[in-house]
Amino acid sequence: MSVDPGELLQRISATLKADIGPEVGNEFAKTQTFMASVVLDKVSKQLTLGPAHAAAELADTSSLVEALGPVLKDASGPVATALTTLRAEQTVAALGPLVEALYAAPSEQRQAALEQIRPVLRRDIDRRMEIAQ
Amino acid sequence: MTEQLEGQLAELLGERLEATGPVAIENMDRISVGWSHETWLFDAKWNGADGEQELGLCLRRDPGNALLRETSDLDEQFQVLKCLEATDVPAPKAYWLEPDALGGPSLIMDRVPGECPSPWRRSGREFYAAAADRGVLPESFTDSLAAIHTADWRGVGLDFLGVPEEGTAFSLGEIAKWKKLILDSAHPGHPILADLIGWLEANAPVTNQLTLVHGAFRTGNVLIEDDRVSAVLDWELQVIGDPMYDVAYMLTELNREGTDLLSNVVPRDLFFDRYQSSTGIEIDEDKCRYFQLLYAMRSAAFWMSAAGLYADGSNTDLRLARTEWSVTVALERAATELGY
Numbered sequence: 310m311s312v313d314p315g316e317l318l319q320r321i322s323a324t325l326k327a328d329i330g331p332e333v334g335n336e337f338a339k340t341q342t343f344m345a346s347v348v349l350d351k352v353s354k355q356l357t358l359g360p361a362h363a364a365a366e367l368a369d370t371s372s373l374v375e376a377l378g379p380v381l382k383d384a385s386g387p388v389a390t391a392l393t394t395l396r397a398e399q400t401v402a403a404l405g406p407l408v409e410a411l412y413a414a415p416s417e418q419r420q421a422a423l424e425q426i427r428p429v430l431r432r433d434i435d436r437r438m439e440i441a442q
Numbered sequence: 443m444t445e446q447l448e449g450q451l452a453e454l455l456g457e458r459l460e461a462t463g464p465v466a467i468e469n470m471d472r473i474s475v476g477w478s479h480e481t482w483l484f485d486a487k488w489n490g491a492d493g494e495q496e497l498g499l500c501l502r503r504d505p506g507n508a509l510l511r512e513t514s515d516l517d518e519q520f521q522v523l524k525c526l527e528a529t530d531v532p533a534p535k536a537y538w539l540e541p542d543a544l545g546g547p548s549l550i551m552d553r554v555p556g557e558c559p560s561p562w563r564r565s566g567r568e569f570y571a572a573a574a575d576r577g578v579l580p581e582s583f584t585d586s587l588a589a590i591h592t593a594d595w596r597g598v599g600l601d602f603l604g605v606p607e608e609g610t611a612f613s614l615g616e617i618a619k620w621k622k623l624i625l626d627s628a629h630p631g632h633p634i635l636a637d638l639i640g641w642l643e644a645n646a647p648v649t650n651q652l653t654l655v656h657g658a659f660r661t662g663n664v665l666i667e668d669d670r671v672s673a674v675l676d677w678e679l680q681v682i683g684d685p686m687y688d689v690a691y692m693l694t695e696l697n698r699e700g701t702d703l704l705s706n707v708v709p710r711d712l713f714f715d716r717y718q719s720s721t722g723i724e725i726d727e728d729k730c731r732y733f734q735l736l737y738a739m740r741s742a743a744f745w746m747s748a749a750g751l752y753a754d755g756s757n758t759d760l761r762l763a764r765t766e767w768s769v770t771v772a773l774e775r776a777a778t779e780l781g782y
Contacts, residue, residue: 337472344760351767404633412640423637427782430634434774441770 318353322346354440362436369429370399376425381418388414388422401433444470447544451484451501454543459495461488477748477761478678479504479516483553498553500534504546505757516549518603522677523551525600529593531654532586532673556665556672561706567699570661570706578669580708581716586664586671587692588720591653591685600654605682612683613646616736620743628754629746634773634780638739641780647729649684656680659688660697660705686726689717690733696741696775731779738776745769 312320325346333339374396381392391407404426411419448467455465465488472482482501487494504516516539523536535552559566573579595601606612621639624631656663657679665673681687691697692713698706704713714725745765752762 341760344764348760348763351764401633402630405631405636408633408636408640412636412644426633427637427777427780430632430637431777431782434632434634434770434777437770438774441767441774 313357315353315356318349318356322349322353325349351440358436358439362439365436366401366433367399369432370395370401370403373404373425373429374399377422380421380425384414384418386410388418401429404430444472447482447501448484450544451486454538454540455486455488458538459486459488459490459497461490463489477744479549499537500551500553501544501548502551503544503548506546516547519677520549521602522600522680523549525598526593526677528598530589531593532589532671533677534673534675554665554667554673556667558662558665558675561661561697561699566662567701567706570703571701573666573669574703574707574709576669579666579671580703580712582670583661583664583705583708584713584716585720586674587656587659587688588717590656590659590674591688591721591723593654595652595654595682601682603680603682605652606649609648610646612649612652612681612687613732613736614643616681616683616687617642617646617739620736620740623743623747627743627746627750629750629769631746632769632773634777635739635742637780638735638742638773638776642732642736642739645732647684647732651685651723652682653685653723654680655683655685655687657687657691659691661707684729684733685721685723686729687733687736689725690730691737693727693730694734694737696734696737735776735779738772738779741772742769742776745772 323346325342330339330342330346333342377392377395381388384392387410388407391403391410395403395407397403408423408426411422414422448470451467452465455461455467459465465486468485468487470482470484472480479502482503483498484501485496485498487496489495502516502519520536520539523533526533527535532554534554536549537552538550540548540550559569561567561570570579593600606615617639624635656674656677658676659674663674663676664671665675692704692708693710698704702710704710718724745768748762748765749769751757752759752765
């Protein structure tokens with residue numbers, strides 16, 4: 310019988326927090342022990358939730374690429390370049406250069422595009438918060 | 443490490459204190475405060491011209507791999523503390539700045555009496571809630587910020603920090619500072635950060651009045667003795683700038699947990715009344731909301747830089763490893779403040 314890696318890290322995290330940390334006398338070392346517990350907890354969640362989050366990200370960015378088509382049909386320069394990259398990569402990370410380029414674009418184009426982009430970013434940060442909290 | 447440092451301190455202080463015999467270093471204790479430098483508390487005992495003497499001291503040492511070391515070095519902190527001696531701002535007395543005698547740039551200052559409960563721990567929040575009920579600390583805390591904002595910064599020489607031009611220069615300068623930290627961190631970032639920075643640059647407010655700004659004035663960064671602030675600590679982010687930058691930090695929900703008390707200790711009405719009457723500065727809540735978004739950017743920059751220091755192996759402090767997920771929290775906050 311083997312333990313799932315995410316579950317294993319979760320158990321070690323709990324042991325550090327509940328059993329080992331309280332026995333550490335030195336303040337600095339105690340803080341480090343607590344932080345080790347916290348980090349292992351986050352990595353554990355990342356391992357467990359990673360596949361579902363990746364699938365959701367792909368679904369979101371695919372839909373966004375479709376939605377941005379008409380909004381940015383007249384885009385040129387850096388916005389057009391960033392949009393091409395987004396189409397190819399279909400990742401939330403690829404939205405960074407696009408958002409940057411939009412802030413140098415005409416305000417109507419920026420507003421219309423951000424209205425489409427921000428809900429995707431909201432869902433992405435919500436997923437990340439499932440791990441970070 | 444502790445024994446080596448004790449030996450270096452004994453040798454150094456033997457010269458600085460004009461001791462007639464060896465200096466004893468006792469009760470050496472490294473504490474987990476601050477991010478940018480190691481902090482050690484200790485007692486020095488020696489025989490001098492006036493007989494047996496004892497001094498409680500605090501050492502801050504730059505280990506060469508710490509957070510924010512490019513934005514606030516110990517030389518600047520030393521100069522700031524020296525300048526503050528001529529003001530009403532409660533701050534530790536700085537004694538010596540040592541470039542290399544202690545294994546890295548180091549600042550030795552007075553160990554001011556008082557305690558500094560962490561507002562991130564339940565025991566700390568209980569401490570501040572009880573102090574708020576007694577009523578003295580909320581006034582003292584507010585008065586300390588007022589003292590910072592009414593200090594004659596030019597008169598005491600704090601203009602060495604740099605004086606922003608009129609208009610939006612202060613806000614844009616802060617954005618540029620934290621952008622540089624983000625770029626230097628080599629962290630992949632997140633598109634919300636690009637949105638946040640774009641919005642901040644497009645909406646930078648005008649600064650009408652320049653004061654000394656602490657940059658991180660909250661509980662956890664002040665020492666408290668008998669319900670009064672005995673020293674404002676963490677002089678790492680100070681600038682000459684818009685006082686609303688500090689006021690925004692007082693008002694933000696980020697610096698309180700489970701309470702309406704500002705910074706866990708000051709009732710909002712008391713703060714507004716006492717701060718405005720003490721300083722003559724009117725609180726601009728719209729500008730404070732802008733600066734709260736700038737703090738979200740600054741927090742993200744801190745945490746990206748911190749996570750990078752751990753990721754590249756240059757710093758082994760596990761608090762830095764944890765900050766990878768603090769970036770997410772800062773950006774979630776920014777997304778909410780931006781309205782999505």
